[in-house]
Amino acid sequence: MTTDSVTILPPTHALNGKVSPPGSKSITNRALLLAGLAKGTSRLTGALKSDDTRYMAEALRQMGVTVEEPDATTFVVTSSGELKAPSAPLFLGNAGTATRFLTAALALGQGRYVVDGDEHMRKRPIKPLVEALKSLGVTIESPTGCPPVTIDATGRFEKNHVVIDAGLSSQYVSALQMAAACGSEPFTIELAGADIGARGYIDLTMSAMRAFGAKVEQPTSSSWVIQPTGYTATDFHIEPDASAATYLWGAEVLTKGQIDIGTPSDAFTQPDAKAYDVIAQFPNMPAVIDGSQMQDAIPTIAVLAAFNETPVRFVGIENLRVKECDRIRAVSTGLNNIREGLAKEEGDDLLVFSDPSLAGQSLPAEIDTFADHRIAMSFALAGLKIRDITILDPACVGKTYPGYWDALASLGVEFVRNDPK
Numbered sequence: 001m002t003t004d005s006v007t008i009l010p011p012t013h014a015l016n017g018k019v020s021p022p023g024s025k026s027i028t029n030r031a032l033l034l035a036g037l038a039k040g041t042s043r044l045t046g047a048l049k050s051d052d053t054r055y056m057a058e059a060l061r062q063m064g065v066t067v068e069e070p071d072a073t074t075f076v077v078t079s080s081g082e083l084k085a086p087s088a089p090l091f092l093g094n095a096g097t098a099t100r101f102l103t104a105a106l107a108l109g110q111g112r113y114v115v116d117g118d119e120h121m122r123k124r125p126i127k128p129l130v131e132a133l134k135s136l137g138v139t140i141e142s143p144t145g146c147p148p149v150t151i152d153a154t155g156r157f158e159k160n161h162v163v164i165d166a167g168l169s170s171q172y173v174s175a176l177q178m179a180a181a182c183g184s185e186p187f188t189i190e191l192a193g194a195d196i197g198a199r200g201y202i203d204l205t206m207s208a209m210r211a212f213g214a215k216v217e218q219p220t221s222s223s224w225v226i227q228p229t230g231y232t233a234t235d236f237h238i239e240p241d242a243s244a245a246t247y248l249w250g251a252e253v254l255t256k257g258q259i260d261i262g263t264p265s266d267a268f269t270q271p272d273a274k275a276y277d278v279i280a281q282f283p284n285m286p287a288v289i290d291g292s293q294m295q296d297a298i299p300t301i302a303v304l305a306a307f308n309e310t311p312v313r314f315v316g317i318e319n320l321r322v323k324e325c326d327r328i329r330a331v332s333t334g335l336n337n338i339r340e341g342l343a344k345e346e347g348d349d350l351l352v353f354s355d356p357s358l359a360g361q362s363l364p365a366e367i368d369t370f371a372d373h374r375i376a377m378s379f380a381l382a383g384l385k386i387r388d389i390t391i392l393d394p395a396c397v398g399k400t401y402p403g404y405w406d407a408l409a410s411l412g413v414e415f416v417r418n419d420p421k
């Protein structure tokens with residue numbers, strides 16, 4: 001969709017049908033990196049093809065890895081096992097996974113690597129990871145504490161133990177874990193500071209690493225030991241994206257429909273699948289929802305909360321402020337734009353003052369998506385119940401779910417595409 005904005009026409013029927021969410025972004029970007037670090041050919045099926053995974057694939061190509069795309073959901077990765085220093089900076093858009101994962105992996109490369117992103121990524125913190133790598137003797141700089149990051153790698157870490165504060169992003173731990181298997185001795189990662197939100201992403205990392213032949217253990221709740229096995233090329237199937245599934249679960253409960261997404265909620269291994277249990281309680285979702293272990297699902301649930309029978313307070317969501325945009329601010333701005341007083345920020349909590357009578361009203365609102373796919377996709381749900389909701393920059397869904405608007409259309413949702421002014 002290349003239009004500037006899209007106005008959703010609330011369907012007059014329940015949304016029924018079959019829609020499969022695309023492959024998991026988190027797992028695809030882990031698998032692409034691990035395949036790039038493994039000598040030989042790996043076939044990744046069920047993969048996501050979107051902005052975030054294209055940036056990762058393109059970066060690997062720039063470093064001498066062959067990445068073929070025989071069909072819409074497959075990557076075939078052939079690598080020497082080394083990521084050669086590229087002749088130009090690696091541009092990773094706003095892909096947090098690609099940016100953080102590559103930063104650590106390239107610290108074990110040879111030569112100069114520059115990891116950079118777009119203006120949004122250049123505001124997302126990477127300093128704790130850069131400091132951790134510095135403590136391992138790596139020559140690495142990120143003058144702003146955000147990308148760009150310049151790494152002058154010598155192929156080794158000088159120490160076999162690192163302490164990392166992952167309060168801002170669990171991706172720092174995942175990045176160090178995946179890199180560490182390419183080191184020359186057993187390596188220990190120890191957590192400092194606040195606990196990590198979304199520990200489930202660390203589990204995803206460990207299971208992807210094991211699939212590519214690595215040995216990683218978690219001796220305590222805050223430490224991991226990785227053996228220097230390197231990676232073995234393998235064929236790997238990627239499950240559908242649980243965060244993408246949350247919009248379909250949301251559309252189902254809001255319209256009292258039945259959407260078959262092809263995967264039972266308990267078959268996902270990604271943390272956001274936990275959102276199903278909360279969404280299934282709609283319109284009686286709990287008064288307090290802890291978002292720490294399902295962060296990317298919070299915009300979805302927060303928009304649903306506007307139609308809940310009773311208000312909802314979201315807690316444990318402070319690092320939503322450092323995602324693609326400040327999501328606490330973006331969600332409260334969007335909801336208040338629909339109806340003043342619908343949401344409120346209290347410190348880092350988000351309060352949504354539910355109002356089931358919103359459904360069926362015409363409340364013209366232009367939703368600023370702040371270039372954030374999840375803001376666009378979750379506010380589209382409000383448009384299923386309220387007339388005249390317009391989503392600005394609808395193409396931003398391409399970060400993780402390029403087929404989103406087509407998926408809604410396939411369920412019978414109609415849109416007015418507003419031409420660029």
Ligand SMILES: O=C(O)C1=C[C@@H](OP(=O)(O)O)[C@@H](O)[C@H](O)C1
Nearest residue numbers: 026097168169170171201295296
């Ligand atoms: O490891 C991952 O795949 C991810 C971890 C989470 O980020 P943080 O660790 O920065 O919270 C999540 O929000 C992101 O979409 C994907």
Ligand SMILES: C=C(OP(=O)(O)O)C(=O)O
Nearest residue numbers: 094095096097296323324
């Ligand atoms: C936070 C997200 O992405 P990332 O950190 O991978 O850019 C997301 O997809 O919601």
